[in-house]
Amino acid sequence: MLSKRIIPCLDVKNNRVVKGVNFVNLRDAGSAVELARVYSDEGADELVFLDITASIEKRDTLLGLVKDVASAIQIPFTVGGGIRKLADIENLLRAGADKVSLNSSIVTGPSLITSASKQFGSQAIVAAIDIKQKNGKYKVYVKGGTEETDLEGLWWCKKVEELGAGEILLTSMDKDGTKSGFDIPFLTMLTSNVNIPVIASGGAGSMEHFLECFKEANVDACLAASLFHFGEIKIKELKNYLSQNKIHVRK
Numbered sequence: 001m002l003s004k005r006i007i008p009c010l011d012v013k014n015n016r017v018v019k020g021v022n023f024v025n026l027r028d029a030g031s032a033v034e035l036a037r038v039y040s041d042e043g044a045d046e047l048v049f050l051d052i053t054a055s056i057e058k059r060d061t062l063l064g065l066v067k068d069v070a071s072a073i074q075i076p077f078t079v080g081g082g083i084r085k086l087a088d089i090e091n092l093l094r095a096g097a098d099k100v101s102l103n104s105s106i107v108t109g110p111s112l113i114t115s116a117s118k119q120f121g122s123q124a125i126v127a128a129i130d131i132k133q134k135n136g137k138y139k140v141y142v143k144g145g146t147e148e149t150d151l152e153g154l155w156w157c158k159k160v161e162e163l164g165a166g167e168i169l170l171t172s173m174d175k176d177g178t179k180s181g182f183d184i185p186f187l188t189m190l191t192s193n194v195n196i197p198v199i200a201s202g203g204a205g206s207m208e209h210f211l212e213c214f215k216e217a218n219v220d221a222c223l224a225a226s227l228f229h230f231g232e233i234k235i236k237e238l239k240n241y242l243s244q245n246k247i248h249v250r251k
Contacts, residue, residue, distance in 0.1 A: 003250045004214050004242070005045035005221035006235055007199060008228045010035060012051050012065065012081075017229065033068045035229065040073035042235040045250055047073060048169070048199075048223060050101065050128075051081025063095050070096020078169075080128055089116055093124065101169055103128040104142040107149055107156075110163055117164035125167075126199075127160035129153065131186065132173040138186060145173050154189060161194045168194065169223070172202035177226060179205025187217035199223050207233060207241045214247050 010017045010032050017032050036047055049069060051062055066079055079092050080101025089100050106113050106127060117125045130145050131138045131153040138153030157168055170190060172183035182203045191198050197220035200213050204224035213222050227233045239249045 001248050002220070003045070003248050004219075005199075006043075006210070006238060006249065007046045007048055007221050007223040008035070008039045008044050008235070009048045009050065009201065009223050009225045010069075011225060012049060012062065032065060033072050036069045036077075037072040039228065039235065040075050043239060043251070044075060044235050045221070046076040046078065048078045048080070048101065049097075051079075063091060066092060066095045066097060078126055080126070085112070086116060086119060089120060089124075093120065099124045099126050099167070101126040101128040102165075103130065106160065106163075107140065107142050107151065110159070113160055113163040113165050117166065122164050122166035125165050126169050127157075127165035127167070128169040128171070129157060129160070130171045130173055131183075141173060145176075153186065154193060157190055158193055161196050165196065167197045167199065167220075169199045169201060175203030176201075178203055179227070181205060181209045182213040182217065182222070184212060184216050187213065187219055191218045197221065207238055210238060211242060211245050211247065214242070 012032050017035055039047055070077055076098040078099040078101050079097040080103060083089060083100055083102055084105045092100055102112065113125060113127065130141045132141055140149045140151035140153055140156050141147060142149055160168065175183050180203055182200045187200050199221040200217065200219040201223040204210060204222065204227055210222045213219055239251060242249050
């Protein structure tokens with residue numbers, strides 16, 4: 001049985017980790033390198049690093065910071081933000097990333113998923129999808145959640161799998177930072193419709209929310225940010241709780 005994963009997320013702006021609610025009202029959460037080292041030592045299964053303004057500012061991901069984080073940890077590391085071409089992916093993997101997270105660039109150029117998975121292996125390609133409910137439908141947003149697209153959420157999730165993505169990082173913008181729980185209805189629908197691993201993001205507020213997401217939605221991993229950054233939940237305690245409730249996790 002594959003272990004369920006707990007993944008802290010570092011949303012980085014101006015070299016600092018930040019966290020907001022519904023993608024806005026960001027506040028400082030500390031040094032990316034220091035937080036990464038703490039999470040690696042505390043037993044996180046993986047780490048996600050998102051340069052949240054790279055796409056909006058039309059610049060590359062912060063390679064120097066990626067190298068510093070990679071050298072501070074001993075766990076798999078996914079990097080996203082500002083990745084537009086194969087050379088960007090190669091640079092990040094050489095800098096120490098194990099996977100890359102593609103979001104805005106694959107909406108405008110879906111073929112990047114296919115060419116990237118062929119060149120680097122699908123296991124290194126994560127499709128990051130930000131969704132928000134509008135008029136009863138789940139719409140896909142890009143550029144750090146600032147721009148709505150015409151894409152419907154579930155259709156796009158199925159499409160990225162078809163194109164060659166090895167994993168989906170699904171973030172509910174409605175739930176982001178609210179601590180009201182993950183979007184269980186959409187996640188349940190998603191895991192029933194794709195065969196690649198799904199990482200749930202947006203809404204974690206308690207240990208019970210992680211348990212509910214693993215049990216009800218059958219996701220492969222749960223991602224959270226502020227809960228971990230501000231010490232509201234410790235990763236070791238969360239894993240013990242999940243294990244006691246019959247969720248298979250790495251100790």
